[in-house]
Amino acid sequence: xxxxxxxxxxxxxxxxxxxxxxxxxxxxxxxxxxxxxxxxxxxxxxxxxxxxxxxxxxxxxxxxxxxxxxxxxxxxxxxxxxxxxxxxxxxxxxxxxxxxxxxxxxxxxxxx
Amino acid sequence: xxxxxxxxxxxxxxxxxxxxxxxxxxxxxxxxxxxxxxxxxxxxxxxxxxxxxxxxxxxxxxxxxxxxxxxxxxxxxxxxxxxxxxxxxxxxxxxxxxxxxxxxxxxxxxxxxxxxxxxxxxxxxxxxxxxxxxxxxxxxxxxxxxxxxxxxxxxxxxxxxxxxxxxxxxxxxxxxxxxxxxxxxxxxxxxxxxxxxxxxxxxxxxxxxxxxxxxxxxxxxxxxxxxxxxxxx
Numbered sequence: 008x009x010x011x012x013x014x015x016x017x018x019x020x021x022x023x024x025x026x027x028x029x030x031x032x033x034x035x036x037x038x039x040x041x042x043x044x045x046x047x048x049x050x051x052x053x054x055x056x057x058x059x060x061x062x063x064x065x066x067x068x069x070x071x072x073x074x075x076x077x078x079x080x081x082x083x084x085x086x087x088x089x090x091x092x093x094x095x096x097x098x099x100x101x102x103x104x105x106x107x108x109x110x111x112x113x114x115x116x117x118x119x
Numbered sequence: 120x121x122x123x124x125x126x127x128x129x130x131x132x133x134x135x136x137x138x139x140x141x142x143x144x145x146x147x148x149x150x151x152x153x154x155x156x157x158x159x160x161x162x163x164x165x166x167x168x169x170x171x172x173x174x175x176x177x178x179x180x181x182x183x184x185x186x187x188x189x190x191x192x193x194x195x196x197x198x199x200x201x202x203x204x205x206x207x208x209x210x211x212x213x214x215x216x217x218x219x220x221x222x223x224x225x226x227x228x229x230x231x232x233x234x235x236x237x238x239x240x241x242x243x244x245x246x247x248x249x250x251x252x253x254x255x256x257x258x259x260x261x262x263x264x265x266x267x268x269x270x271x272x273x274x275x276x277x278x279x280x281x282x283x284x285x286x287x288x289x290x291x292x293x294x295x296x297x298x299x300x301x302x303x304x305x306x307x308x309x310x311x312x313x314x315x316x317x318x319x320x321x322x323x324x325x326x327x328x329x330x331x332x333x334x335x336x337x338x339x340x341x342x343x344x345x346x347x348x349x350x351x352x
Binding site for chain 2 (some may be wrong): 076079080083086087090094
């Protein structure tokens with residue numbers, strides 16, 4: 008039974024990883040591609056490692072550390088990538104003229 | 120037309136070559152005689168649970184020393200080519216004309232959490248090289264990845280190149296000295312039996328392999344850090 012639950016979790020994680028890869032191919036611009044690649048793979052990694060922890064309870068502590076590492080690094084790296092893309096003014100697909108970061112920077116520029 | 124034909128011919132002939140490889144492949148049912156003797160000898164003679172590290176740091180340690188020397192030459196060459204127009208020492212970092220934007224607060228805070236984590240992981244990899252997968256080279260590369268994260272998060276951060284150079288040279292000299300001690304005390308150059316073998320599978324075991332692993336990790340980490348620092352614009 009536990010084997011089955013673990014395998015189902017690993018399979019779910021693999022599906023999320025697949026959707027991350029699909030998003031990298033199909034999304035229209037850098038920002039959406041990046042969020043597809045990092046968000047979906049964060050959940051995918053967590054699910055795969057949880058499934059492994061159910062398979063091998065002795066590994067759970069090490070797997071927990073890996074999950075912690077992924078949960079920190081994935082959002083930080085996507086944040087850094089998005090800011091870098093924004094800083095070189097990479098265009099957004101279907102730009103609606105809304106850019107909160109630019110507005111904040113302009114306000115900070117005017118304030119000082 | 121001729122171009123397309125030649126491409127088709129090239130693809131088909133590559134396909135034939137690889138097809139013959141795939142068809143001729145047969146999985147080995149038992150290890151080769153050399154591998155078998157290594158698998159038998161490493162735990163018996165050297166007391167190392169990880170056969171690969173045992174081979175790398177004793178039977179083929181001279182080869183490893185050569186690899187480290189190659190890495191050293193890479194670091195020296197990169198320094199020679201890219202280290203030309205560096206600002207002189209003593210100039211404060213905020214005076215330097217550094218065009219890099221400061222990284223955001225999230226990246227800097229994340230770096231504060233991650234760099235200790237990465238360092239601990241590197242130490243774990245290096246210290247457990249004789250028991251599980253790992254060793255000096257891998258751990259040194261992980262150390263350098265921590266330094267790379269520091270360089271990315273703090274564009275003004277300047278590693279102390281002099282300190283790195285001295286540490287690296289000291290580690291290399293100690294590695295060679297351990298090898299010479301093997302010539303005198305034990306059976307040959309870089310023999311790990313200059314220290315007691317200890318209990319098989321324990322943390323302090325396998326003679327000098329953990330010590331050599333640590334020296335190798337320090338040396339590789341310093342060298343790769345120097346290379347990364349040199350590649351910064």
